[in-house]
Amino acid sequence: MQRDKxxxxxxxDEMRDSYLDYSMSVIVSRALPDVRDGLKxxxxxxxxxxxxxxxxxxKSYKKSARVVGEVLGKFHPHGDGAVYDxxxxxxxxxxxxxxxxxxxxxxxxxxxxxxxxxxxxEVRMKSIAGEMLKDLEKExxxxxxxxxxxxxxxxxxxxxxxxxxxxxxSGIAVGMATNIPPQNLNEVVDGLIAMIDNPxxxxxxxxxxxxxxxxxxxxxxxxxxxxxxxxxxxxGRVVIRARAVVEVTQKNGRESIIVTELPYQVNKVRLIxxxxxxIHQKKIEGIADIRDxxxxxxxxxxxxxxxxxxxxxxxxxxxxxxxxxxxxxxILLALVNGVPKVLTLKEMMxxxxxxxxxxxxxxxxxxxxxxxxxxxILEGLKICLDNLDEVISTIRQSPNAAVAQERLMxxxxxxxxxxxxxxxxxxQRLTGMERDKIERDYNETLAxxxxxxxxxxxPEKQMQIIKEELLKVRQVYGDERRTEIRPQEGEFSIEDxxxxxxxxxxxxxxxxxxxxxxxxxxxxxxxxxxxxxxxxKHEDFVEHMFVASTHNYILFFTNRGRCHWLKVYEIPxxxxxxxxxxxxxxxxxxxxxxxxxxxxxxxxxxxxFIVMATxxxxxxxxxxxxxxxxxxxxxxxxxxxxxxxxxxxxxTDGEHDxxxxxxxxxxxxxxxxxxxxxxxxxxxxxxxxxxxxxxxISMVTSKRSDTSLLAVTDNGxxxxxxxxxxxxxxxxxxxxxxxxxxxxxxxxxxxLDVNDSDDLIIITANGIVNRQHVSNIRLTGRNTSGVRxxxxxxxxxxxxxxxxxxxxxxxxxxxxxxxIELFDS
Numbered sequence: 001m002q003r004d005k006x007x008x009x010x011x012x013d014e015m016r017d018s019y020l021d022y023s024m025s026v027i028v029s030r031a032l033p034d035v036r037d038g039l040k041x042x043x044x045x046x047x048x049x050x051x052x053x054x055x056x057x058x059k060s061y062k063k064s065a066r067v068v069g070e071v072l073g074k075f076h077p078h079g080d081g082a083v084y085d086x087x088x089x090x091x092x093x094x095x096x097x098x099x100x101x102x103x104x105x106x107x108x109x110x111x112x113x114x115x116x117x118x119x120x121x122e123v124r125m126k127s128i129a130g131e132m133l134k135d136l137e138k139e140x141x142x143x144x145x146x147x148x149x150x151x152x153x154x155x156x157x158x159x160x161x162x163x164x165x166x167x168x169x170s171g172i173a174v175g176m177a178t179n180i181p182p183q184n185l186n187e188v189v190d191g192l193i194a195m196i197d198n199p200x201x202x203x204x205x206x207x208x209x210x211x212x213x214x215x216x217x218x219x220x221x222x223x224x225x226x227x228x229x230x231x232x233x234x235x236g237r238v239v240i241r242a243r244a245v246v247e248v249t250q251k252n253g254r255e256s257i258i259v260t261e262l263p264y265q266v267n268k269v270r271l272i273x274x275x276x277x278x279i280h281q282k283k284i285e286g287i288a289d290i291r292d293x294x295x296x297x298x299x300x301x302x303x304x305x306x307x308x309x310x311x312x313x314x315x316x317x318x319x320x321x322x323x324x325x326x327x328x329x330x331i332l333l334a335l336v337n338g339v340p341k342v343l344t345l346k347e348m349m350x351x352x353x354x355x356x357x358x359x360x361x362x363x364x365x366x367x368x369x370x371x372x373x374x375x376x377i378l379e380g381l382k383i384c385l386d387n388l389d390e391v392i393s394t395i396r397q398s399p400n401a402a403v404a405q406e407r408l409m410x411x412x413x414x415x416x417x418x419x420x421x422x423x424x425x426x427x428q429r430l431t432g433m434e435r436d437k438i439e440r441d442y443n444e445t446l447a448x449x450x451x452x453x454x455x456x457x458x459p460e461k462q463m464q465i466i467k468e469e470l471l472k473v474r475q476v477y478g479d480e481r482r483t484e485i486r487p488q489e490g491e492f493s494i495e496d497x498x499x500x501x502x503x504x505x506x507x508x509x510x511x512x513x514x515x516x517x518x519x520x521x522x523x524x525x526x527x528x529x530x531x532x533x534x535x536x537k538h539e540d541f542v543e544h545m546f547v548a549s550t551h552n553y554i555l556f557f558t559n560r561g562r563c564h565w566l567k568v569y570e571i572p573x574x575x576x577x578x579x580x581x582x583x584x585x586x587x588x589x590x591x592x593x594x595x596x597x598x599x600x601x602x603x604x605x606x607x608x609f610i611v612m613a614t615x616x617x618x619x620x621x622x623x624x625x626x627x628x629x630x631x632x633x634x635x636x637x638x639x640x641x642x643x644x645x646x647x648x649x650x651x652t653d654g655e656h657d658x659x660x661x662x663x664x665x666x667x668x669x670x671x672x673x674x675x676x677x678x679x680x681x682x683x684x685x686x687x688x689x690x691x692x693x694x695x696x697i698s699m700v701t702s703k704r705s706d707t708s709l710l711a712v713t714d715n716g717x718x719x720x721x722x723x724x725x726x727x728x729x730x731x732x733x734x735x736x737x738x739x740x741x742x743x744x745x746x747x748x749x750x751x752l753d754v755n756d757s758d759d760l761i762i763i764t765a766n767g768i769v770n771r772q773h774v775s776n777i778r779l780t781g782r783n784t785s786g787v788r789x790x791x792x793x794x795x796x797x798x799x800x801x802x803x804x805x806x807x808x809x810x811x812x813x814x815x816x817x818x819x820i821e822l823f824d825s
Contacts, residue, residue, distance in 0.1 A: 135160075557595070
C-alpha cells in the first residue's frame with residue numbers, strides 16, 4: 001500500500017525545476033539589487049536591523065557582533081560572515097562612494113588588509129543612511145514576514161537618497177551579473193531634476209548633467225566612448241587610469257613617477273608585486289626602486305626611475321601591463337518589479353523617480369489619514385468647549401466612564417473617538433489660552449488636510465516635492481567629483497610605449513633590416529679605417545642606410561616602383577654588428593623586389609611631394625597624400641618599363657632644385673617646377689639624357705643656399721662642390737662634369753647634398769662603417785678628381801653613403817675608439 005504513494009518523476013524534470021528555483025532565489029533574494037533603493041536583501045536588512053537597534057547617526061556605537069546577531073536572528077538566516085562582510089563594505093570609503101555606516105576600528109584597507117573580527121569593531125549609521133530610512137514608519141513601503149513568520153521586514157526602503165545611482169552595486173547571480181558604477185550625488189540630483197522638468201529628456205541630454213562614473217578612489221576615466229555606450233545601452237567598458245605625475249627628486253636629480261590615486265577596486269600591494277614581477281621579467285625597464293609612502297593623509301606610491309629612463313615611456317608601460325590602467329565593465333542590471341532587467345541611465349532614473357513618487361503618495365495618504373483623525377478629535381473638543389458646563393454636568397452625573405461616554409455621544413452627537421478624547425482631556429485645556437490653541441490647531445489641521453489632498457490630486461505638485469527633497473539631500477551630502485574625465489581615446493597608440501629617439505636604419509643588399517641608436521657610431525677623422533657595422537654574410541653587403549625618428553613613418557620604394565608603408569618602431573632593433581631581420585618577414589615583397597629608396601615622413605597632411613628617379617633618367621613628382629593609404633602588399637608609386645628600375649625618391653615642397661647624376665660623373669640641375677605632379681600609376685618624364693653605356697645613379701633635391709654636393713666613387717674617393725657650380729638648365733639635358741671618373745678614382749656611386757654642420761657616414765660592401773665631418777672635406781671645383789675619403793681593403797668598395805647632422809661643436813678625434821653621442825636624449 002505504501003508503494004502506491006510513490007510518484008515517478010523524470011530526473012531531468014526534477015533537476016530543471018530545482019535548479020530554476022535555486023536560480024530565482026539567488027537572483028531575487030541574494031545577488032541583485034532592487035532598482036528602487038539600490039540594495040541587496042542583506043544590505044537592506046543590515047540597515048533596518050540597525051534602525052531597530054536605535055543606531056542612528058549621533059547615537060553611541062555598538063559592537064558589530066551585536067548588529068550581526070540582530071540581523072541573523074531576525075531577518076537573514078545565512079552565515080554571519082556574509083552579514084559582517086556586508087557591514088564592512090558599507091563602512092569602507094574606498095568601496096562606497098557615500099558610505100552608509102560609520103565604523104570604529106579596523107575595517108580593512110585599499111592594500112587588501114582584512115578587517116578586524118566583528119567582536120572588536122563598532123558601528124552606527126551615518127546620517128546619509130537616515131535618508132534611506134526616512135518616513136519608513138509612515139507606511140511608505142510594504143512589509144513582508146521574515147523567515148519564520150514571527151516578524152516583519154521592509155521589502156524596500158523609502159530611499160530619499162538615490163542610492164542605486166550614487167553608490168552603484170555589483171553581484172554575480174546565476175546566468176547573469178550586475179556591475180553598476182558609482183556616480184556623483186550632485187550630478188545625479190541635477191540629472192533627476194532635469195528629468196522632472198523634462199520627462200522626454202534623452203540619455204545624451206542627461207549626460208550633460210551625469211557626465212560619467214565617479215569612483216571613491218578617484219583616478220582618471222580615459223576615453224568617453226565606453227561611458228556613452230554604458231549610459232545609452234546599459235553595457236559598456238570604462239577605462240580607468242591611476243593618477244600619476246612625474247617629479248624630479250632633489251637629492252639625486254632622478255625622475256620619479258608619483259601615484260596618488262588608483263583605479264577603483266585595485267589592490268595597491270598586488271599592484272606593487274605586479275610591477276616588481278614585470279621588472280624581473282624585463283618587460284618593464286627603467287625602474288630603479290619602488291616605495292610606498294602612503295599615510296593617513298593619502299596615497300603616495302613612488303616609482304623611482306633610472307637616469308636614462310624616459311618617464312613617459314615607463315608610465316605608458318605601467319598603464320599597458322599593470323592594473324594602473326583597468327577596465328570597469330558596466331552592466332546596469334537590477335530588479336524591476338522583481339524581474340532582472342538591463343537598464344539605460346534614463347530608465348534607472350525613471351524607476352527611481354517612480355519609486356519616490358509612490359513614496360510621496362503613500363506618505364501623503366498616511367499623513368492625510370492622521371490629519372483627518374486629528375481634525376475629527378479637535379471637532380469633538382470644540383463641541384465640548386462650546387458646551388462646557390453641560391459637558392461637565394453630564395460627566396459628574398454619570399456613575400462611570402462608560403456611561404459618561406455614552407451620554408456624551410447621545411447628547412452632543414459625538415462619535416466614540418471624540419467622546420473618548422473629551423473624557424481624556426486634561427483640565428488645563430479648559431483655560432482660555434488652551435481653548436484658543438485648540439481653535440488654532442483645528443484651523444491649521446484643516447489647512448493641512450486641504451494641502452495634502454491637493455498633493456494627492458496633483459502630479460506636478462508631487463514632482464515638485466521630490467525635487468525639493470532631492471535638493472536638500474544635494475545641499476547636505478553633495479561633494480565635488482573625484483574621478484577626472486579625459487576625452488581621449490580609451491586605447492592609446494603603441495607608439496606611446498616607444499621612446500622617441502633618432503636611430504640609424506640599415507638595409508643589406510639581400511634585404512635584411514635593423515635599427516640601431518645613431519649615437520652608437522663613433523665619429524672618426526677623415527681617412528680612418530672605421531668600425532665594424534653590420535656583418536655581411538657571404539656576398540651580402542649593406543646597401544641602404546638612413547636616419548629617422550622612431551615615431552616617424554617610412555615609405556619604402558622598391559626597384560619595381562612599388563611603395564610599402566612602415567612605422568620606424570616596427571623595424572626590429574639589433575646590435576651594431578648584427579645583420580638584422582629579413583624584410584620579407586616584415587613586409588610582403590615580391591620575388592626579386594628590393595628596396596631602392598625611402599621617404600622619412602612625420603604625417604601625410606602637409607602639401608608636399610615625392611620626387612622619384614629611375615636608372616634610365618626618368619623623373620616623376622606625386623603628391624604625398626596619394627601614399628597615405630597603404631596596402632599590405634604595397635601600392636604602385638611609378639610605372640617602370642622593362643630594363644629600368646627606381647633608384648631614388650625624395651620628399652620636396654615643390655620649390656626645390658633637382659640634380660640627377662650619371663655613373664660617368666656627369667650631373668644635370670633643373671627646377672622642380674619643370675616636373676608637373678602626376679598620379680601614382682604614371683610613368684614620368686625624362687630628367688636627364690643618357691648615352692648607351694650610362695645610367696643614372698643618384699638624385700638630389702636641394703634649396704639651401706649653403707648646400708654643397710658631395711660626390712663619392714666606389715673606390716673611396718670624394719669631392720665637394722658648391723651647388724651654384726652646376727648651372728641651372730632645363731630637364732632632359734646631358735649634364736656637366738661633377739667628378740672626373742677614371743680607373744683609380746672609380747665610377748660615381750653617390751651624390752649627396754651636404755653642408756659643414758653635417759657628418760658623412762660611409763658603409764662598404766664588407767660592412768665597415770666610417771663616420772667623419774663633412775667640414776674636413778674641402779670645397780673644390782667640379783672638374784677635379786677629389787680626395788680619398790676612406791681607405792678600402794683589397795676587394796672592398798663603397799656600397800652606401802648617408803648624411804647625418806652633427807651634435808654641437810664637438811672636436812673630431814684622431815683616435816678610432818672615441819665614443820661620441822650624436823643626439824641629446
